[in-house]
Amino acid sequence: MTAVQEADPAPVDVPAPTAAPRGLGWLCVVGGAIGLASSFALTMEKLLKLANPGYVPTCSINPIISCGSVMDSAQAAVFGFPNPLIGVAAFPVVVTVGAAVLAGFRPPRWFWLGMQAGTTLAVAFIHWLIVQSLYEIGALCPYCMIVWVVTISLFWYTTLHNLTMGRFGGGRSVGVALGRFHSLVLAVWYLVIVALILQAFWDYWTSLV
Numbered sequence: 001m002t003a004v005q006e007a008d009p010a011p012v013d014v015p016a017p018t019a020a021p022r023g024l025g026w027l028c029v030v031g032g033a034i035g036l037a038s039s040f041a042l043t044m045e046k047l048l049k050l051a052n053p054g055y056v057p058t059c060s061i062n063p064i065i066s067c068g069s070v071m072d073s074a075q076a077a078v079f080g081f082p083n084p085l086i087g088v089a090a091f092p093v094v095v096t097v098g099a100a101v102l103a104g105f106r107p108p109r110w111f112w113l114g115m116q117a118g119t120t121l122a123v124a125f126i127h128w129l130i131v132q133s134l135y136e137i138g139a140l141c142p143y144c145m146i147v148w149v150v151t152i153s154l155f156w157y158t159t160l161h162n163l164t165m166g167r168f169g170g171g172r173s174v175g176v177a178l179g180r181f182h183s184l185v186l187a188v189w190y191l192v193i194v195a196l197i198l199q200a201f202w203d204y205w206t207s208l209v
Contacts, residue, residue: 021101021161027153028098032091035150039087042143046071046082059142064201067141075132083129087147090122094154109167115158116167123155130193134200149190156186 045057049071059067070076076083097115101107126148133140160182162168163175178185198205 024157024161025098025101027157028094029102030098031150031154032094032098035087035147036091036095038143038146038150039084039091042067042071042084042141043082043088045143046084061142064138064140064204065142066139067143069139070133070137070141070144073132073137075129075137084143090118112158112162112165112167116162119151119155119158122151126151130196134196140197140201148193152189153186156189157182 042059045059045067049055049057049068057068057071059065060069071082079086097107129144130148133144160175160179163171164179165175166172
């Protein structure tokens with residue numbers, strides 16, 4: 001009996017599919033808190049501007065870095081209410097998820113697929129807003145850009161985690177391969193956005209030299 005037990009050890013090298021990813025947990029807590037703070041600050045600025053149409057938001061620095069211009073656009077209230085309220089409602093959920101993961105909660109597959117759906121919708125929405133800011137509104141909102149950074153990182157690492165754990169019914173090898181270059185992919189993503197910002201407002205930037 002002893003010999004049989006010793007010949008059949010547990011496969012300790014196989015990761016449990018429900019293992020709590022502490023790195024992603026910390027990202028949700030810290031990134032969610034930063035996103036919430038930015039959304040809340042922008043909401044307060046919007047309320048002050050509604051109370052006093054002549055109010056100049058503190059995040060309006062020059063003709064390009066001007067959240068006042070963004071606030072006054074139709075794109076700033078796509079669903080009939082100020083966009084920052086979406087962040088005020090959504091980021092506390094992200095923080096709670098991160099705290100639960102760090103506390104040892106092992107979410108089921110449907111939970112992570114729900115997170116995937118939420119972050120995918122969020123990243124699609126902020127990229128639409130990026131295009132609108134650069135080519136339609138012609139101005140940038142500092143608080144919005146912070147939310148862009150946070151949302152992209154949350155989407156990227158949620159997707160990478162789900163791929164690695166095989167939660168899409170496959171793709172685990174793709175997740176492992178991408179995981180080796182996770183920082184590089186994220187850095188390139190951010191650099192592309194920076195390049196688009198430089199190109200869209202190139203005349204203004206060069207006028208400052």
